[in-house]
Every structure is written in C-alpha cells, then in structure tokens.
Amino acid sequence: MKEINWREYIEPALLALFVIVFFVMGPANVLDKRVSHNHPFNILASDAASEIAFVAMLRDQGSHRMMSASMCGGFEDCYGFFPYVFRHLALVFGMSAGLEDHQINILFTSFFLLIVCIMMFFLIKRWNSHIAYLSLPLMLFALLPRFNIGLMWGYYDVIVSAAFVIAIAYLLTQEKREKNWMLFAILLAASFLTHISEVIYATIFVGLFYLIRWIQKKKIDRESIRFFVKTYALVAVLIAYYAIIFLIFWDASDLIKGMPKPQWYDPVVQHFLIQEGIGGKIVQFLPLALLVGGIIISFFLLRKKSLVPILFGFTMVVFGFNPVGISFIRTFQIRYLWPVYLSMFFGLCLYFILSFLKLKKKEISAGVSALLIVFIGIALFMPSASAGIIDQNQWDAMQWMRYNTPQDAQVTVLYGDSYHQDATLWNYFRTSYRILEKSFKEHLENNKLSKVHLGRIVGPGDVDYAYWNGFLSLGRHRLEQEDHFVAPRNICLSDYIFFDIVSRTPVLAQFNVAVAGKMLEDQDFAVAYQNQRSVVLKNIKYNADCIVEGKINE
Amino acid sequence: MNKKIETIIADLKTAGISCVVTMLIFAAIFSNEPVVSSIRIIVGFFWIFVFPGIFLVNLFPLDVSKGSIEKIILAAIAGSAVVGVVSYYLGLIGFHAKYHSLVLPPVVIAACLAIFLKKK
Numbered sequence: 001m002k003e004i005n006w007r008e009y010i011e012p013a014l015l016a017l018f019v020i021v022f023f024v025m026g027p028a029n030v031l032d033k034r035v036s037h038n039h040p041f042n043i044l045a046s047d048a049a050s051e052i053a054f055v056a057m058l059r060d061q062g063s064h065r066m067m068s069a070s071m072c073g074g075f076e077d078c079y080g081f082f083p084y085v086f087r088h089l090a091l092v093f094g095m096s097a098g099l100e101d102h103q104i105n106i107l108f109t110s111f112f113l114l115i116v117c118i119m120m121f122f123l124i125k126r127w128n129s130h131i132a133y134l135s136l137p138l139m140l141f142a143l144l145p146r147f148n149i150g151l152m153w154g155y156y157d158v159i160v161s162a163a164f165v166i167a168i169a170y171l172l173t174q175e176k177r178e179k180n181w182m183l184f185a186i187l188l189a190a191s192f193l194t195h196i197s198e199v200i201y202a203t204i205f206v207g208l209f210y211l212i213r214w215i216q217k218k219k220i221d222r223e224s225i226r227f228f229v230k231t232y233a234l235v236a237v238l239i240a241y242y243a244i245i246f247l248i249f250w251d252a253s254d255l256i257k258g259m260p261k262p263q264w265y266d267p268v269v270q271h272f273l274i275q276e277g278i279g280g281k282i283v284q285f286l287p288l289a290l291l292v293g294g295i296i297i298s299f300f301l302l303r304k305k306s307l308v309p310i311l312f313g314f315t316m317v318v319f320g321f322n323p324v325g326i327s328f329i330r331t332f333q334i335r336y337l338w339p340v341y342l343s344m345f346f347g348l349c350l351y352f353i354l355s356f357l358k359l360k361k362k363e364i365s366a367g368v369s370a371l372l373i374v375f376i377g378i379a380l381f382m383p384s385a386s387a388g389i390i391d392q393n394q395w396d397a398m399q400w401m402r403y404n405t406p407q408d409a410q411v412t413v414l415y416g417d418s419y420h421q422d423a424t425l426w427n428y429f430r431t432s433y434r435i436l437e438k439s440f441k442e443h444l445e446n447n448k449l450s451k452v453h454l455g456r457i458v459g460p461g462d463v464d465y466a467y468w469n470g471f472l473s474l475g476r477h478r479l480e481q482e483d484h485f486v487a488p489r490n491i492c493l494s495d496y497i498f499f500d501i502v503s504r505t506p507v508l509a510q511f512n513v514a515v516a517g518k519m520l521e522d523q524d525f526a527v528a529y530q531n532q533r534s535v536v537l538k539n540i541k542y543n544a545d546c547i548v549e550g551k552i553n554e
Numbered sequence: 555m556n557k558k559i560e561t562i563i564a565d566l567k568t569a570g571i572s573c574v575v576t577m578l579i580f581a582a583i584f585s586n587e588p589v590v591s592s593i594r595i596i597v598g599f600f601w602i603f604v605f606p607g608i609f610l611v612n613l614f615p616l617d618v619s620k621g622s623i624e625k626i627i628l629a630a631i632a633g634s635a636v637v638g639v640v641s642y643y644l645g646l647i648g649f650h651a652k653y654h655s656l657v658l659p660p661v662v663i664a665a666c667l668a669i670f671l672k673k674k
Contacts, residue, residue: 015623016575023583034586035595059652063645085638088651092641095655097598098591111599115630122624160634167631180614183632190635193642238639241646 010366011133015121017370018136019114021377025143027110030151032385039395040102040427043388047154048105050423050460054087055094056101057429073457073485074410074431075477077467081249082460083242085193086157102395102427109156112163113142117340119166124344126173127306128351130365135347137372138287141339144380146267150336152384153265158333161195162340164188165202172209173308178227185231189238196246197330205315212307248474249463259325266332272339274380287346294345297352309344316341389418390427393533397498398428400529401536405430405496412455412491414499414515415440415508416534425458430496432458433489440508443552449514451547455489491515492546497525497537511552518547558612558670564621565608565629572626573600598655606659607633609666636662 030042043049057068064080064087072078094104117139125132141147150159164187171180171187192199210228214220236243262268272288295317298310320338322331334341354365390398394416401411413434418424425432433455443449459465464476465485478485491497499516503509516537519525524546528538573596581592607629618625640662641654649657 012623016579019576020579020583023579028583031584032586033584035584036587036591058645062650062652063648064642065646085642088641088645088654089634089638091651092602092637092655092658093599095652096602097595099595107595112634115627118623118627119631122627125624163631164635167628167635170628174617176615176617180616183611183614186632186635186639190639193639241643 007363010363011129014133014136014366014370014373015118017373018117018139021140021373022114022117022143025140025377025381026113026148026151027107029143029381029384030106030110030148035099035103035107037103039387039392040390041388042106042152042384042386043154043390043424044386045153045389046421046423048152048156049154049390049421050426051087051090051105051154051156052102053423053426053429054082054084055090055104056427058084058087058091059095059101060429067460068429069408070429070431071426071459072465073459073477074408075465075467078465078477079245079249079467081245081463081466083157083193083196083246085190086160086195089160089194090156105154105156106151109151109159112160113151116159116163116166116337117142119163119170120340120343123166123170123173123312124309124347126170127309129362130351130354130360131344131347133347133362133365133369134350134354135343136369137376138291138343138346139340140373140376140380141272141287142337144271144382145384146265146271147336147339148384149265149267150333152388155333155336157195158198158330158336161191161198162337164191164194165198165205166340168202169205169308169312172206173305178223181227181231182234184227185234185238188231188235192235192239193242197328197333200328201315201319201334205312208315209308209311212311244472248472249466259321259323260331262332267335267338290346290349291342292345293352294347294349295342297348298345301348313342313344389421390424391533393531394418394424394500395427396531397529397534397536398425401428401430401496401498404529409495411496411498412453412489412494413458414497414512415503415505416498416500417504419500422458423460426460432498433494434458435489435491440511444507444511447551448549449518449547449552450549451490451492451545452488453491455487455491457485461485490544492519492524492544493539493542495539496528497539498534500534502533514552515547522546561620562608562612565612565625566605568621568623569600569604569608569626569629572623573597573604601659602637602655603633604630605633606637606662606666607631609663610636613666613669633662 040052058064061068064084067078067080069076090104090108093108121132121136124135168184168187171177171184174180188199188202191202210224272291274284274287276284302310316334319329320331320334322329351365409430411430411432413419413425413432419434420437422434425434435453435455439454461478464478466474466476469475499512501509501513516535519537524541524543525537526540527535529536577593577596580596581589584592604626610632611625611629618628637658640658641651644654645651
C-alpha cells in the first residue's frame with residue numbers, strides 16, 4: 001500500500017484554511033452570505049454605484065466605445081474614456097455565473113483579491129516557503145477597516161489590475177523570463193486597460209529589477225534590451241486605441257503635487273494596529289512591529305532569489321508614502337493593498353524569530369501561520385454587511401423608470417439621502433438633473449416654494465463630456481454649453497420628477513412632498529410609481545407655471 | 555507534444571479538483587445563497603478564466619510544476635488578462651459583449667491548441 005506523505009498536504013491545507021477564512025471575513029461578511037440580493041447590496045459610495053451602471057451599460061450596448069446618452073447630458077456623441085477591461089471581465093463573469101448587473105462587482109472583485117493574495121504567496125514562495133506561509137496572516141488585514149474600503153467604495157479596477165502586476169512580478173522570478181515576453185506584454189496591456197496606475201508601478205519595478213541586475217553583472221545584456229523592446233512594442237500595439245483616448249481626453253498636467261495627505265477614509269500605517277482590548281498593548285502593536293522588523297531585516301538579504309519579492313515590497317512602501325507627491329501614483333489605492341504587498345516583510349520577521357528559536361521545520365511555520373489565520377479570523381472579525389446607500393425601494397423605483405419611461409425622458413431629481421452620490425442616479429439610464437442641496441437650503445431658509453431650482457446634470461463629468469470634433473480634435477460639451485449642465489431649471493417642464501418621501505433629514509423629505517403636492521394639485525403631474533420610500537411623478541400637461549410662487553407652509 | 559498534453563491534463567485535473575473544493579467551501583460559507591447558484595458562480599469563474607488560462611500558460615516555457623495550484627492561479631490571471639483585452643476589442647469592433655462569455659473560452663482554447671499544433 002502506498003504510503004501517504006502527509007507533508008505534501010500541508011500547503012494545500014493551509015491555503016484551503018486561508019480561503020475559508022478569507023471568504024468568511026471578506027465577501028460573505030460584506031454580502032451577508034448571499035450573492036443574489038434584489039438590490040445593490042453594501043454599495044457605500046458613488047464609484048461603486050457607477051461601476052454597476054457601467055456593467056449594465058455594457059450589457060445593453062455591447063461595448064464602451066460610446067457613452068450612454070443618459071450619462072452624457074443627453075448628447076449621443078460622448079466617447080467612452082475610462083479603461084474598461086474590469087467592466088468587461090465583470091460582465092463576462094456575471095453572465096457566465098447567471099448574476100444580475102448589481103450582484104456582480106463586489107463578489108467578482110473579492111475573487112480577484114483572493115487571487116492577488118495567493119499569487120503573492122507563490123511569489124514569496126519562489127524565494128522561501130516558510131516566509132510565504134508566514135506571510136498569509138497579514139494578507140487578511142486587506143479585509144479589515146480601512147483596507148477593505150475598496151470592496152464597498154468601488155475601487156474594483158485597482159484590485160484586478162494588482163493581480164496582473166503581481167503576476168508580472170512572479171514572472172520576473174522565472175529563469176527564462178525573457179522568453180515569456182509575450183505573456184509579460186499581455187499582462188501589462190491588461191493592467192493598463194484596467195487601471196493605468198498599476199502598469200506604471202510595474203514598469204518602474206521591472207526597470208529597477210533589471211537595473212540592479214545590470215549593476216550586479218556589471219553589464220547591460222542584449223537579451224534584456226531585446227526583451228524590453230519586444231514587450232513594450234507589443235504593449236504599445238495592444239493599448240494604442242485607449243492610450244490615444246487617455247492622452248487626449250484626460251488632463252495629464254500637474255505631475256508633482258506635494259506629499260499627499262490622507263482623507264478620513266484612507267488607510268494609514270496605524271491601521272495595522274489591532275484594536276484595543278484584544279490581548280493588550282503587545283498584541284496591538286505586533287503586526288506593525290513585525291512589519292517594520294521585516295523591512296529592516298530585508299535590507300541585509302538582497303540576493304538573487306530574494307530580489308524580486310523584497311524589491312517589490314520596497315517599491316510599494318515608497319509608492320505608498322509617495323514622498324515626492326507624483327500625481328500618477330495613486331497613493332491611497334496602493335495602501336488598500338499594503339496588507340498584501342508588504343506581507344512578505346511580516347512573514348520574514350516571523351521566520352527570523354522562529355529560526356532564532358531553532359524552529360525551522362516547515363510544519364512549524366505552517367502551524368504558526370494557521371494559528372494566526374484562525375486568530376485573525378475570530379478575534380478581528382468585524383461584521384460589515386449593510387444595505388448600502390441604495391435600498392430596495394430606491395432600486396425598485398429606479399428600475400421602474402429604466403423600463404417604463406421613454407429612452408429620451410428627462411428626469412428631475414429632488415432630495416434623496418444618497419442622491420448626492422450622483423452615480424446612484426446613473427442606474428436608471430435617463431438624462432437627469434439633480435437639484436442641488438444649496439437650492440433646497442435656500443428655499444427652506446426663505447420658506448419659499450417655487451418652480452425654479454438650481455440643478456446639475458448627473459453623469460461622469462471627468463472629461464467634461466468630451467467628443468471627437470475632427471481628427472485628434474476634441475470638443476467638450478460641458479465647457480461649450482455650461483448652462484445645459486448647471487443652471488436654474490423650471491422643474492414644471494421636466495418629463496418626470498423623482499424623489500424620496502422618507503429621509504434622515506425629515507424637513508427635506510417634507511419639502512419634497514410640498515413641491516410634489518403643488519404639482520399634483522391641478523393635475524399637471526400624476527403619480528406614475530410609488531413605494532414606501534420613493535415616488536416618480538409623470539408630467540401630464542407641461543404647464544410651465546405648475547407651481548405658483550408662494551410659501552412652503554401655505 | 556505528448557509531454558505537453560500530459561501537462562495540460564494534469565493542470566486540468568488540478569483545476570477540476572480546485573473547482574470542486576472551492577464550490578464546497580463557497581456553498582458552505584454563503585449559506586444564504588441557493589446551492590445551485592453557488593455552484594454556477596464557481597463553475598462560471600473557472601469556465602471563463604481558469605480553463606482558457608491553463609491552455610494559455612502552457613504555451614510558455616514556465617518553471618512551474620505541472621498540476622500545481624501555483625500554475626492554476628497564474629492561469630486564472632493570464633486567462634483573465636486575455637479574456638479582458640479580447641473582450642474589450644471585440645466590443646469595440648461591434649461584437650456584442652453579451653455573447654462573450656459563451657464564445658471567448660472556446661475561442662481562446664482553440665487558438666492555443668492551434669498554436670500547439672503549429673509548433674509541432
């Protein structure tokens with residue numbers, strides 16, 4: 001009978017444990033152990049809402065060559081200007097998995113975050129298995145506040161692009177790396193077309209790697225030069241279409257902006273501290289202490305096999321601080337993945353300690369890692385499921401509008417708690433004017449009810465609604481027709497009015513109801529759809545004076 | 555060539571086992587999700603990214619053990635890179651994205667097999 005070598009199963013078992021804890025702390029936690037929610041679940045910011053709309057737009061239109069007119073102020077000639085591979089991947093996966101558009105992104109990105117972690121594990125393992133095993137626990141911090149913000153706030157493309165970059169780093173550890181130039185090129189191109197910043201990090205990192213090797217060898221070998229030329233020539237071909245759009249549509253000026261300061265929601269070094277109350281001060285500072293210890297130790301360990309993982313970690317430490325303030329380094333997006341990028345330093349320090357204690361067996365490293373993974377999974381687990389900023393009622397109202405109103409209908413949006421996160425309103429694909437908070441404030445302060453309100457077109461205005469105006473020449477609708485995009489509007493002439501009747505700020509919901517009441521009084525408008533939270537009014541008479549100027553309380 | 559086929563079969567076997575294990579873990583943890591849906595989600599992921607990726611990475615001289623999880627993960631990433639870029643450009647030239655999930659995996663696999671045969 002063949003003897004079973006149980007040691008062969010240590011690594012798969014450790015990875016399986018990691019996957020289990022990852023799912024529990026990550027997507028199952030965020031999504032309340034369910035994928036097929038009836039509304040966008042745990043979407044907490046505009047970017048996340050916009051990604052749902054982009055995937056839905058892709059499913060409808062078939063490509064992102066042109067923007068939907070509803071996302072372009074009604075104009076039909078706006079070109080797609082984002083790198084769109086993430087949305088293609090999400091849609092392709094979603095259709096294969098039988099998911100609705102609003103169910104895809106968080107789950108799909110979680111899968112990629114898991115892949116990022118495991119690929120990083122294998123990258124480190126090319127150097128040292130023990131360190132790789134001991135690096136796994138820190139990677140789970142990517143699922144803790146505030147590192148996990150990417151999943152709920154919509155930084156999906158960053159995570160997917162990071163997977164391509166780590167694979168590029170992994171390929172650098174191969175002996176025949178230059179023969180894999182085509183695979184390098186495909187990964188670089190995919191990274192560029194997903195989220196551009198990562199390809200810049202990858203290029204700088206690969207450049208540094210080769211620079212160090214040339215210094216070590218005291219020569220620049222022709223094979224590496226050929227490798228660079230072939231790889232980047234193929235990359236140039238693969239990204240040409242979007243590169244032209246990016247260079248012309250986006251304003252790439254102002255490269256150096258000074259060291260970035262974190263916003264309240266951005267992760268900083270202190271987020272490696274364990275919260276107080278779990279094991280005292282020593283446990284609280286342990287992850288950070290091990291990280292810093294690992295960084296110091298690694299300075300003495302730069303050799304051939306360790307060069308790639310250590311150099312990668314150093315690069316991400318420097319970029320994560322961005323001391324010079326280079327604007328294309330998206331500093332805080334790198335920090336979201338610091339638990340993964342810097343995990344090798346954590347594992348290195350732990351391995352150093354175990355070696356010092358003469359505990360050098362692989363089983364011991366795997367055992368310590370497993371214990372830490374379970375500890376983190378239990379002690380640091382923080383429930384994070386929530387309905388998000390779009391609840392079921394709001395989503396039902398939006399879907400009603402999407403499928404029951406004319407394509408060219410114009411909608412005026414009154415107050416809703418989450419509607420200042422504009423992209424939530426992209427999801428019903430109608431040209432919309434959102435009445436601005438300062439207009440509500442002015443009306444309330446003056447106890448005034450009127451038909452004219454200051455409104456803004458809802459849409460991705462990053463490039464001012466740009467369109468091709470001739471060969472390599474751009475027009476920008478927002479700059480050419482400012483009044484169309486932000487201006488006082490007579491809401492009596494809107495095809496539909498959309499608003500909430502429930503709010504965390506009751507006076508604003510009451511204002512909505514007062515406005516709607518006037519519109520319904522003389523049957524200028526009729527209720528087209530209503531649920532417990534949201535209402536849609538349809539314009540019947542197009543009476544320009546549907547609201548007579550007066551007081552709110554009359 | 556036979557060695558290559560053996561390698562691909564070993565990789566597919568590991569991918570199949572990984573798919574089943576992931577399915578079981580996912581279905582157990584996502585307890586509020588119907589089991590059939592959980593199965594479809596995991597199978598969908600492997601169908602779109604991992605299986606095409608296995609054929610793709612075997613085109614390259616990589617120093618990674620056949621049938622290893624390491625190779626499956628690299629295949630998933632490489633597969634998604636190719637599927638993503640090809641889907642992007644197919645969309646631009648007018649081939650509607652809603653068909654890509656059906657068409658792309660067999661096309662990528664067929665293209666890789668064609669390259670194998672040409673090399674032989």
